[in-house]
Amino acid sequence: MRDIDQIHIQNSELEPFGPVTDPGSAASALLLQQGKTWPLLSGNYDGLNSVRVKRFSFDGFSVKVQFNPGRIVSSSAKVDAKSISERKCFLCRENLPAEQRGILLDLNYLVLANPFPIFPEHLTIPHLEHIPQAITGAFGDMMEITRSLGSRFSLFYNGPKCGASAPDHLHFQAGNRGFLPIESELSHLVTTYGEPVPCDEALSVHAVDDTLRRYFVARSGSKDQLQLFFEAYYQAFDEISSTGEEPMMNILAWYDEPVWTVLFFLREKHRPSHYFREDEGNILLSPASVDFGGVCITPREKDYEKMSTESLREIFSEVSLNREAFSEVVKRTSIPLHL
Incomplete structure (x- = not known):
């Protein structure tokens, strides 16, 4: 097993690639250092220069479709229990490529640098221990x-049944702020499609149905208030889904x-018909999260060519929680008004 000291890269090694004043x-x-020392990473980042992108307009928001052949491994990953048990976990440090370093x-x-990038800067952030992908407790x-x-x-989490290619190992991912259309469109989406959810004055929560996706938007300067909302929302959604x-x-x-x-973003199922x-x-x-954020990834050119507003509506209609169930989750989400 590689010792963590062999993987962790010191600031002195990073400083030639830019100012190092904080984790960001x-x-x-x-990412720059790894691009100089890890051929797989540098080759796949070079590939980003040739990705093709087209934009589809909906009612007050947009969705980009990206043709990115480098994502075929992730998009077609087998995440059933048998397949997971038969492969080595690629997020455990003993299985990291020799060239891979991290902070x-x-x-x-x-x-870590994600070697199969979507963003100009794409990170994977695994837990040091091999524990299941689960947002409760994390x-x-x-x-x-x-x-x-x-x-x-921006940071994102894909659930173990809806986008995580390593559902057996807790991890997050991160990418450049401003890359996802929903980041710049959110204020308009909340104003146009959002309904306020009663909560403490230190917290703002809206339930949004923008005709394509159904989601909650929570804003606060208090981590405790966000935790309270998360627990209330999770309990309500868990009661509705009742899958165990x-x-x-x-x-x-x-x-x-x-x-x-x-x-x-609330889901009905993992993959559309x-x-x-x-x-x-x-x-x-x-x-998964990036697609719900407004950038849909197609690793095959024929899928990129055939993608349309209609097919996007069909796909998101199937994978998003249905309108009736979403309304029920909203109704059941009871947020404590005081800490």
Whole structure:
């Protein structure tokens, strides 16, 4: 096993690649350092220069579709229990490539360069221990990591049944702020499609149904208030889903001092019927946090070419929680008004 000291990269090694004043700037420097020393990473980042992108307009918001062949491994990953048990965990430090280095965070997480990028700067942030992907018990960590990375990055979480390619190992991902359309469109979306949810004055919560996605938007400068909302929302969603497993969700968060913005996308299922079709309607698109944020990844050119406003509506309609169930979750989400 590689010792953590062999993986953790010191600031002195990062400083030639840019100022290192906080975890966010260190992460940016790490990506540059890894690009110089890890051929797989540098090759896949070079590939980002040739990705093709087209934009589809909906009612007051947009969705980009990106043709990115480098994401075929993630998009087609087998995440059933048998497949997971038969492969080595690629997030455990003993299985990391020899070239891969990272930044150790105080909360027992390691900041790594994602070798199959979507963003110009794309990070994977696994827990040091091999523990299951589960947001209960880790939501507070997510908020702390979001604050640590600051205004450079948005953080996201894919649930074990809806987008995590390593559902057996707790991890987050992060990418450049401003890359996802929903970040710049959020104020309009909340104003146009959002309904306020009663909560403490130190917290703002809206339930949003923008005709494509259904989600909560929570904003606060208090991590405790966000934790209270998360617990209330999780309990309500868990009651509705009643599967005995984590309710299907994707979470996107960013931090503008002193306020966190957190989006909780509620899911009906992991993959749409298009994914499994055996005719011309087959589309290899398996939406996760980035897709819900407004950038849909197609690793095959034929899927990129055939993508349309109609097919996007169909796909998101299938994977998003249905309107009736979403209304019930909103109704059941009872947020304590005082700490």
